[in-house]
Amino acid sequence: MALSHAILVSLLDCPSSGYDLAKRFDGSVGFFWDASHQQIYRELAKLEAANHITAETIEQDARPNKKLYSVTESGKTFLMEWLDQSVSLCPIKDDLLVKLYGGYLIEPDAMVKELRQQRKLHQTRLVEYQAIEDRFFPDVEALSQKGTYQYLTLRNGIQFEQGWLKWCDEAIATLQSFVESPE
Amino acid sequence: MALSHAILVSLLDCPSSGYDLAKRFDGSVGFFWDASHQQIYRELAKLEAANHITAETIEQDARPNKKLYSVTESGKTFLMEWLDQSVSLCPIKDDLLVKLYGGYLIEPDAMVKELRQQRKLHQTRLVEYQAIEDRFFPDVEALSQKGTYQYLTLRNGIQFEQGWLKWCDEAIATLQSFVESPE
DNA sequence: TGGTCCATGTAAAACGTTACATGATTCC
DNA sequence: GGAATCATGTAACGTTTTACATGGACCA
Incomplete structure (x- = not known):
């Protein structure tokens, strides 16, 4: 359930495309969460369907167009409800x-x-x-x-x-x- | 893929029933792997189908019968092949x-x-x-x-x-x- | 011309979680 | 009488992984 929250926290910090998010999850965000680009695109589609984020299409000439996602008020509320709940220890798998x-x-x-x-x-x-x-x-x-x-x-x-x-x-x-x- | 290996390693250490394994995964094995009893029973069925383990039914009077699983030669080979491969860093999700x-x-x-x-x-x-x-x-x-x-x-x-x-x-x-x- | 970067996705299979289900015994 | 322990599972659903797919731009 927390992939959505990790994405929201990251998008709130800085609106980005799925591609950008995937890179961040591979870099700085990587020290607390890990996700592949496939997971991210699917989760973005779900979050958009739920109106927790909105997309703005950015036209680029030398590169493929991209969708810039930002968190909506509803998304922020959704995130804050989660932040208010206490978390348990994360399971170990090594x-x-x-x-x-x-x-x-x-x-x-x-x-x-x-x-x-x-x-x-x-x-x-x-x-x-x-x-x-x-x-x-x-x-x-x-x-x-x-x-x-x-x-x-x-x-x-x-x-x-x-x-x-x-x-x-x-x-x-x-x-x-x-x-x-x-x- | 490594749940099967965690089960094999644990069974090799000591043949047990699914119930016993579940308890061990909740205790001592828990410091390197986590799994619910449902996962364990499913994986045991798979491992048995693949001939990596065999079951022996133990009749008990004051308690329900149980199936005692042991690792076969094939299971040991399967495990050792995995042990020979190098592992990568485990993904972080917290x-x-x-x-x-x-x-x-x-x-x-x-x-x-x-x-x-x-x-x-x-x-x-x-x-x-x-x-x-x-x-x-x-x-x-x-x-x-x-x-x-x-x-x-x-x-x-x-x-x-x-x-x-x-x-x-x-x-x-x-x-x-x-x-x-x-x- | 071959590889990496940008940018987005689909589909199938494997894995994990939650809920349901049963039934005897033992301990308080 | 109620809860915990022993012992095994099924079913539905959700998440994650792996493989496949496309296509232009840029660099060596």
Whole structure:
């Protein structure tokens, strides 16, 4: 149910086309939600049918035309009703941990490689987040309320990734002993 | 696709009925995967049809009969093929962060309350994880390889929850200033 | 001429959620 | 007498993923 809310929050921040949204969900919005362009287009169609957003067609000459979506009053009300409800913990689903749980079935060496690979991916993401922090939030004291809220979501992403790096290091160090001296 | 792998990994660790699995997914397996009993029964039927698991009916007098599932050779092969493939980062979807991103639309006071509530939920989960750590992993040095792998998944859960607590505290402290002196 | 970017979508299959359904036993 | 536990499922619906589809502009 929350994809619609993620889209509304993002559109409220800045009216955009489906294509733009898809890119944002792949970038900055990506630190709290993930969605493919197919999902986004379908959800936009639904939100428009429900009058929560309106589209304005922008004619472009060197490029395909695009539809610029904005949130309506009804959409804002719909979003605020959701904001007023309390949320529960999000369910955990992590392929890597399933794999690790059954890790004893494969070579310790292969598992260490996999963890190193994961560590690299998290490292890359952390660098991206930190670049956003440096570029868009250089002076935290000077932020508006809205800016502060957005900054806090970014901080969450940064802390998460740092946690991952720390855990990967711990796990790699532990498994290293199996590689050196297998039981 | 990974629900099947999570079930196989868990069944390989210990043959069980659907009911038992559902409870484990709600408990210890819950720190890396989440699934309802309906999903589990459906997936078990599929896995049995694919010959990845076999069922043995256990007659019980004071209780309903149950089907005890075990992983077949074919199931083990299927799982190991998956274990050999490298996994990508798991997509992030977090209601709380969507809410926070649009947090400027509601009262700072309401947002602080919500964060306190979340903090409590994470705290509860952390205590559960630590209880598992104390009960089942009192001597980390003495663990078998299999035990070590399972311990590492638990450590991941613990670190995560500690990260959440830290972030919640940071966020609450930041928002507190809005409650005391609104812009 | 081959790839990436812009821009929008459809369709089918897999996966997840919610509600419904049953029935004995055990504990308070 | 009522609730929880054990134990299994079905059905409808909603969401997500994967694959397919189009077509011009721009760059090397």
